[in-house]
Amino acid sequence: MAVAILTLTRLFRFSGRDLPDPDPSMQPQDVLKHYARQFPRLNGGKVVDPINEGDSQIYEFRQASFGDRG
Numbered sequence: 051m052a053v054a055i056l057t058l059t060r061l062f063r064f065s066g067r068d069l070p071d072p073d074p075s076m077q078p079q080d081v082l083k084h085y086a087r088q089f090p091r092l093n094g095g096k097v098v099d100p101i102n103e104g105d106s107q108i109y110e111f112r113q114a115s116f117g118d119r120g
Contacts (some may be wrong), residue, residue, distance in 0.1 A: 056105060064089060064111040078109050085111065 060071040062081055072084050078097045086092040094114035100107045 058102065058105060058107040060100075060109065061106050062109050062111060064092065064113075068108075081109070082111055 060074065060078075062069040062071065062078075062085065064085065069085060072081060076084070078100075082092060082095060082097050086095070091113040092111055096112050096114070098110040098112060100109045102108070
């Protein structure tokens with residue numbers, strides 16, 4: 051029996067838009083900071099634990115709400 055190794059591609063999702071992984075060696079929180087330059091609403095945002103969809107690992111970015119303090 052052969053064993054297949056599936057490599058998951060990371061994608062980052064924000065506001066219904068899939069964003070490519072700028073650098074697979076970056077931590078998800080660093081990718082959030084990277085995209086916050088393009089999407090200022092992500093400043094103070096958070097990364098949701100990933101889910102798998104097909105051959106992709108999807109990290110969702112959520113913007114901070116006014117009530118968030120940390």
